[in-house]
Each structure stands twice: as structure tokens, then as C-alpha cells.
Amino acid sequence: MAHTVVIRELGAAEAEQRLDELGAILRDAVESGASVNFLQGFTQTEAEDFWRGQLAGIADGGRHLLVAEDGARLIGTVVLTKAPQPNQPHRADVGKMLVLAAHRRRGIGRRLLDAVETLARDEGRTLLMLDTTLGSSGDLLYRSCGWVEYGIVPGHALSTLGVPTATAFFYKEV
Numbered sequence: 001m002a003h004t005v006v007i008r009e010l011g012a013a014e015a016e017q018r019l020d021e022l023g024a025i026l027r028d029a030v031e032s033g034a035s036v037n038f039l040q041g042f043t044q045t046e047a048e049d050f051w052r053g054q055l056a057g058i059a060d061g062g063r064h065l066l067v068a069e070d071g072a073r074l075i076g077t078v079v080l081t082k083a084p085q086p087n088q089p090h091r092a093d094v095g096k097m098l099v100l101a102a103h104r105r106r107g108i109g110r111r112l113l114d115a116v117e118t119l120a121r122d123e124g125r126t127l128l129m130l131d132t133t134l135g136s137s138g139d140l141l142y143r144s145c146g147w148v149e150y151g152i153v154p155g156h157a158l159s160t161l162g163v164p165t166a167t168a169f170f171y172k173e174v
Contacts, residue, residue, distance in 0.1 A: 003071035005108055007115045010067050012059035015051065021074040023047030029098045033160050035133045035167075036096065040160045057081065064123075066115050068099065068108050075103045078112040080119055080128075092125040097138060109141050117174045127173055133157070134166040147172045 015022065026047040030038045038046070057063030062084065068076030076099040083091040094116055099108045120128055132138035134152055143149070147170040156167035 005075070005103075005106075005111070006069045007066060007111050008069065009119070010058075010065045012055045015058055015065055016055055018074060019048040019051050020044070022051040022077065025074060025077055025098050025100055026050060026096070028100050030160055032101045034098070034136070034138075035157050035159050035165060036098065037157075038160070039158065039162060042160075054079065064116075064119055066112060066119065068103075068112055070103065075100045076108050076112055078116045080116050080123070080125075082123065082125060090125060091127045091129065092120050092123070094120075094128050094130040097130070104137070109138075110145065113141065113145055117172070121174050125174070127171060129169070129171050131156075131167050131169045133159070134168045139168055142170050145172075 010018070023044050024047070026036070027042060027044055029036050030040065030042045054063060054065065058065050062082050064080040066078050066080070067074050077096050078094060079096045081093045081095065083093070097109065097112060099112070117128065130142065130147070132142065149168050149170055151169045152166050153169070154166045155164035157165060159165045
């Protein structure tokens with residue numbers, strides 16, 4: 001029986017209980033070549049530690065974690081991090097926009113992006129920013145969803161294989 005994919009927010013307590021699934025999504029992204037701050041050889045423990053480090057921000061409301069859930073299994077994530085600067089109460093960053101490789105090309109990433117944009121508006125954030133590897137599937141998705149590229153930095157980050165790659169920076173007014 002096919003499940004319907006649901007996009008919803010995960011609170012800190014539930015995120016802590018599901019660190020293994022969150023870690024598996026992050027590891028899958030890295031193993032699939034996504035340049036999301038980590039290199040090949042990234043372990044499940046390191047992935048869970050990354051998400052564990054996000055819990056305080058989720059608990060205090062400075063960060064929101066949205067997930068895509070297929071039945072009882074998490075298959076995607078996106079994080080909205082509110083800018084903490086007093087002169088930027090209107091801005092937030094979007095990150096860890098991830099979908100398990102086995103579930104890609106089904107519109108789940110687009111649904112996560114739509115949901116995080118709606119959440120940002122609901123939170124009073126009207127300017128969103130993100131970055132991604134130039135030419136990646138994320139790059140193509142963001143462009144197709146109306147995000148505006150404002151710059152490219154060559155060699156900004158290393159690929160999962162340790163090769164310097166260009167990063168495209170985007171913004172969107174919501």
C-alpha cells in the first residue's frame with residue numbers, strides 16, 4: 001500500500017527521538033554527492049551529532065525543522081534558521097534541504113521548499129537566503145521555484161570528494 005507523503009514540522013523532542021532517521025537522510029545526501037558541509041566517509045554518528053547540535057535552536061524557536069514523512073518514515077528535511085541580528089528580523093536562511101535518493105524526482109523537494117517558504121511568511125520572515133553547489137539538482141530546483149541568484153563564488157566549498165566547487169548564492173522575497 002502506497003503512503004501519502006506528509007510535510008510537517010518536527011519539534012525538538014521528536015527530532016531527538018528520530019536522530020537515527022535524520023542522520024540517515026543526511027548521510028544519504030552526502031553519499032549521493034551532495035555538498036552539504038560534509039565529506040565522503042561521513043558516519044552515522046557524525047550525522048546524528050550534527051542533528052543533535054540543531055536541537056537547542058529548534059527548542060528555542062530560532063530554528064524550524066520541517067520533514068517529509070512517508071507513512072512512519074522520514075524521507076526528507078529542510079531547516080529554516082531565523083537571522084538573530086536585531087537589524088534583520090525579516091530574514092531567514094534555508095538549509096539542509098534533503099530528500100532520500102530513493103524518493104527524489106517525485107516533487108518532494110519542491111513541496112518542502114513551498115512549506116518552508118510558507119512557514120517563513122507565517123514567522124514574519126520575508127527575505128530568505130540559501131546557497132548550493134552550482135549546477136546541482138538543488139540549483140535547478142531553486143531556479144525553477146523563483147529563487148534569484150545573486151552571486152557565484154568559485155571554489156567556495158569542497159565537494160564530497162574534496163574537490164573545490166563553485167557555490168551559487170540565492171535569495172527569495174516571500
